[in-house]
Amino acid sequence: MTLSLAPMQGFSDQIYRSTLCHIGGVDVFYAPYIKVEGGEIKVKSLADIAPEINNGMTVVPQVLANKADDMLLVAHAVGKLGYTELNWNLGCPFPMVAKRQLGAGLLPYPEKIDSLLNDFEAQSDIALSVKMRLGYLSPDEIWPVLDVLNRHNIKEVIIHPRIGKQMYNGEADKRIMPEIVAKSAHPVAYNGDILTAEQARLLLDKNPTINNLMIGRGLLRNPFLANEIKGETLNISQKRSRFSDFTVEIAGRQLNRLQGAGHFLQKMTTYWEYWSQMFNDQHKVLKMVKKCHSVDEYFSVTEMITNNYPLSDLA
Ligand SMILES: Cc1cc2nc3c(=O)[nH]c(=O)nc-3n(C[C@H](O)[C@H](O)[C@H](O)COP(=O)(O)O)c2cc1C
Numbered sequence: 670m671t672l673s674l675a676p677m678q679g680f681s682d683q684i685y686r687s688t689l690c691h692i693g694g695v696d697v698f699y700a701p702y703i704k705v706e707g708g709e710i711k712v713k714s715l716a717d718i719a720p721e722i723n724n725g726m727t728v729v730p731q732v733l734a735n736k737a738d739d740m741l742l743v744a745h746a747v748g749k750l751g752y753t754e755l756n757w758n759l760g761c762p763f764p765m766v767a768k769r770q771l772g773a774g775l776l777p778y779p780e781k782i783d784s785l786l787n788d789f790e791a792q793s794d795i796a797l798s799v800k801m802r803l804g805y806l807s808p809d810e811i812w813p814v815l816d817v818l819n820r821h822n823i824k825e826v827i828i829h830p831r832i833g834k835q836m837y838n839g840e841a842d843k844r845i846m847p848e849i850v851a852k853s854a855h856p857v858a859y860n861g862d863i864l865t866a867e868q869a870r871l872l873l874d875k876n877p878t879i880n881n882l883m884i885g886r887g888l889l890r891n892p893f894l895a896n897e898i899k900g901e902t903l904n905i906s907q908k909r910s911r912f913s914d915f916t917v918e919i920a921g922r923q924l925n926r927l928q929g930a931g932h933f934l935q936k937m938t939t940y941w942e943y944w945s946q947m948f949n950d951q952h953k954v955l956k957m958v959k960k961c962h963s964v965d966e967y968f969s970v971t972e973m974i975t976n977n978y979p980l981s982d983l984a
Contacts, residue, residue, distance in 0.1 A: 672884065674695050681698065684922045686698040694893070694897075701717075729752075729755075730743075730754075744793045773804070774805055799823055800827040806834055827858040831861065856878075864890070865887075865894075920968065
């Protein structure tokens with residue numbers, strides 16, 4: 670079974686991926702999406718997946734595009750860096766993206782997906798996998814899209830069973846997975862709302878042919894989740910010290926990367942919105958981090974939290 674870290678803008682960057690890799694349990698790391706603007710790819714997006722800072726990990730780059738030319742540009746750039754697989758984002762639900770027929774916003778147009786894939790396949794050797802929602806406006810949109818994908822050379826179809834309009838509301842519809850697996854000609858992977866090892870086990874029991882689970886927010890809030898799914902148990906004191914090392918390493922590396930204490934504190938607060946869930950009193954923990962006004966204060970407050978605060982059931 671493969672466990673993968675979901676692509677997450679603002680989170681699954683190289684610093685986070687490589688630090689999570691030290692904790693173990695995750696087999697494949699998806700990088701946040703790369704897009705083409707004005708015929709160009711941002712230098713920052715390619716720097717994040719440079720092979721020399723991503724060695725020792727299996728990383729899959731992702732593209733957000735609705736034109737074959739843009740997709741080919743990204744495929745060529747990642748191919749030059751040595752990557753052999755590119756993941757296509759057909760799931761991003763944000764209105765600014767979706768209304769431009771990108772991400773989940775392309776799902777109501779299976780004929781466009783078909784024509785893009787025809788053009789792409791004719792000109793690229795990069796293996797393409799797809800990460801998609803059930804639809805943008807309706808979950809029925811998935812069936813014609815699956816028919817299209819079945820006619821193409823797709824390495825894997827990763828399903829996040831929500832529709833775009835839902836954003837992250839409601840629950841991921843895990844019950845639809847057996848029907849998708851039955852109708853897909855390609856290997857199917859699952860993504861969405863896996864927060865505990867028990868939820869992973871239930872999903873895999875009900876879908877025996879799924880052998881890739883992609884996890885996003887579950888790993889953000891509990892970096893040991895992949896270990897737990899694989900049955901590797903750590904005692905509380907091991908968890909506490911590894912969690913402390915993990916958060917200190919990410920903070921130290923972000924501090925080197927970001928200009929100024931303000932940016933650093935802002936960035937670390939976004940992590941703690943998830944990490945605070947490792948503790949019993951998550952609201953109090955988050956509030957304490959938010960109140961830090963200097964880098965030194967951040968490190969001393971978070972050291973106190975990770976060494977002393979009672980861990981929640983998650984840990
Ligand atoms: C902060 C954030 C950023 C995300 N960025 C991306 C992205 O760049 N590409 C993508 O395909 N999905 C992105 N997603 C969606 C996740 O990859 C994943 O599909 C979603 O969080 C559901 O999985 P989960 O319940 O395990 O978190 C993002 C999600 C979050 C919360």
